[in-house]
């Protein structure tokens with residue numbers, strides 16, 4: 697998996713993406729997340745990458761030419777799927793992460809200040825992705841969220857596939873709660889079933905917790921959920937009866 701992140705602040709990306717699980721995956725050569733400094737493609741001696749907006753108003757707008765030259769140097773004329781991080785984009789989801797994973801390589805473009813010149817978007821961007829209905833100072837944190845979500849699904853990055861297929865949002869549900877030592881912590885005990893050693897009961901309990909949590913916290917997901925087997929149908933019936 698190769699991800700190039702076009703940014704005015706490569707230090708932000710490197711500080712995060714070279715640490716922890718993704719950092720180790722990069723060391724092993726499983727993924728490559730490269731921060732590319734847009735300013736390096738500015739033509740003037742001050743490496744100017746933004747200017748005042750036409751039509752007036754506050755803030756700065758990122759110039760199209762350094763963006764274009766940077767993008768062109770990365771793609772070398774080949775079609776490379778290009779994503780702009782934008783508060784106006786389509787909401788980022790696990791499904792979108794899976795689609796990007798399937799591409800094998802893509803470019804993420806980080807806006808900053810007021811955003812970037814629309815003509816670069818029209819010329820080079822394939823899709824716009826938002827990480828939520830709020831506005832951040834720049835696209836770097838959203839780009840890292842996207843890169844992390846994609847890279848952790850690359851084989852070998854996590855110990856096994858279950859590490860991500862059994863988590864929230866993989867099959868449209870929130871995950872069950874987790875517990876570790878001690879058995880009782882400040883008067884709060886671990887649910888007994890988890891200490892029973894009875895694997896089938898533990899699996900069933902976790903599935904029920906997952907469904908209960910989804911119903912409580914994300915009724916939108918719960919309404920869209922379809923049971924995958926007989927056990928799901930039985931658990932759903934229990935939940936609806938309150939048992």
Ligand SMILES: C[S@@+](CC[C@H](N)C(=O)[O-])C[C@H]1O[C@@H](n2cnc3c(N)ncnc32)[C@H](O)[C@@H]1O
Nearest residue numbers: 781782783807810811826827831832834835838
């Ligand atoms: C201050 S924002 C610009 C907001 C823009 N003027 C608007 O009203 O839509 C600067 C940059 O941060 C990034 N950004 C901010 N919020 C985001 C979000 N929720 N998801 C993805 N990117 C975001 C985008 O790259 C954006 O160009």
